[in-house]
Amino acid sequence: MLDALGAAADRPVFEHGDRAVTGAELLDLVARVAAGLRAAGLGPGDGVGLLLGVDPEAFAVVLAAHVVGARVVGVRPGLPEVQVRHLLGLDVAAVVTDSGARYGPRALDVGALCATRPEPGPLRLAGRPDDVARLIHTSGSTGTPKACAQTYAAMAAGWAARPSAWPPAIRELAPRLARHLVFGSLSSQVMFEYAVLAVAAGGTAVVPDSPALPDAVVRHRATSSVITVPRLAKLVAAQRRDPADLSSLRALMVSGSPLAPDRHREALEVLGPVVFHGYGQTETGMISMATPTDPPGSVGTPPPAVTVEVRDGRGAPVPAGVDGELFVRTPSQARGYWGDPVESAEVFTGGWVRTRDLGRLDAAGRLHLTGRIRDxxxxxxxxxxxxxxxxxxxxxxxxxxxxxxxxxxxxxxxxxxxxxxxxxxxxxxxxxxxxxxxxxxxxxxxxxxxxxxxxxxxxxxxxxxxxxxxx
Missing domain, CATH: 3.30.300.30 (ANL, C-terminal domain)
Known part of the structure; x- marks a missing residue:
């Protein structure tokens, strides 16, 4: 990612309101924040909590925390106070915030970190392969968020920032991310990975003043956005009722829940060939993605680096066309749940991740989701x-x-x-x-x-x- 920022040089990679931040400027912010984190005594293996919005500084803080080899714990907005305190209690040494909120004994201000004098010379990367690079949280069976622990080795094996490793669906998607909308929280794995992909693809991450579609696309001349199934349905209905000028739009990445075939067909009919339907989990990262040319209702063909096995109730693989539980292996999968060996043993088994989703592979190798085992x-x-x-x-x-x-x-x-x-x-x-x-x-x-x-x-x-x- 640092190489991508260096190659961007004077090209804008982040746009926030009237402000455009170039690759060189963002790289300088990363260097400054990294120096500030090191001056605070933070380094390999230390937990760093993030209570941040969506802006270039927040993006720089995430990258800088990885530069120093820390374990990044992001907190998405809207969580109850008890869950925020739970996440920031996962062996966190310091919390970086832009709101002045204090959790635990050490709070670091983003503005102060960005004003730190950078260290001379190239950035020193201190991440160790077997250390946990980030805890990506999801809701858990205990009522508190489960934290998926991804190591530096697994994060480095991901393809978002490495064009040479992009699977076919991502190679088709990447050129469409010239002006990609980023909103919500960079603590979201989906939002952060697509922002990284956009920059690596030569595009610009654009933070809208309001994420409402279609207005954000029109106002910012956006070419792409992440969208949930309900928001997609609303966008399609709005376009039927009162069409907005979406001529700049080239990709909508549907995420979060399965897209029914009829709704998929309607979206392609109304919006054109812009719908990419992704399937993944916090535990695994992206598993598969349907492009606009894939049959509606499927989530595409898993790339060569991903292995999907459909198993019956006894754990035996089933042939194509037969429903079963999906077991997955991906290059960047988590190694378990932080501090939860019991749940880890149930989900992370023998090198596989038990998705607890139901599906089937058709004769062409495309993946179809049919339900879920999880309650x-x-x-x-x-x-x-x-x-x-x-x-x-x-x-x-x-x-x-x-x-x-x-x-x-x-x-x-x-x-x-x-x-x-x-x-x-x-x-x-x-x-x-x-x-x-x-x-x-x-x-x-x-x-x-x-x-x-x-x-x-x-x-x-x-x-x-x-x-x-x-x-």
């Missing part, structure tokens, strides 16, 4: 386990039992629907239950609907069968 709800492309939500609901004195399922939602892709068995003589208040879940787990986990039931439906085994609840 989760995906809200705005973020994964939330049902178990923690059920446990919080069951703590309320008016609730004897709680069962959570995912239901389709036009705004968020999926939403939480809670089925509760009331405590005898009590009537649960849905608003109070939503408030409790919001306080403990965040608004995304709060039930969009609450239904009182006398008892849950049972499977033949006698256990509650949540699959029957939506009926």
């Amino acid at each position: 989760v709800v995906i809200v705005n492309a973020n994964l939330h386990h049902a178990g923690p939500i059920e446990r919080v609901l069951a703590e309320h004195p008016d609730v004897a039992e709680a069962y959570v399922v995912a239901v389709p939602d036009e705004d968020t892709g999926e939403a939480v629907h809670a089925f509760v068995v009331p405590t005898a003589g009590r009537v649960p208040d849905p608003a109070a239950l939503r408030a409790l879940v919001t306080e403990r787990l965040g608004a995304a986990c709060a039930p969009a609907r609450v239904t009182a039931i006398a008892e849950p439906p049972l499977a033949p085994s006698g256990k509650p069968d949540k699959r029957l609840l939506p009926r």
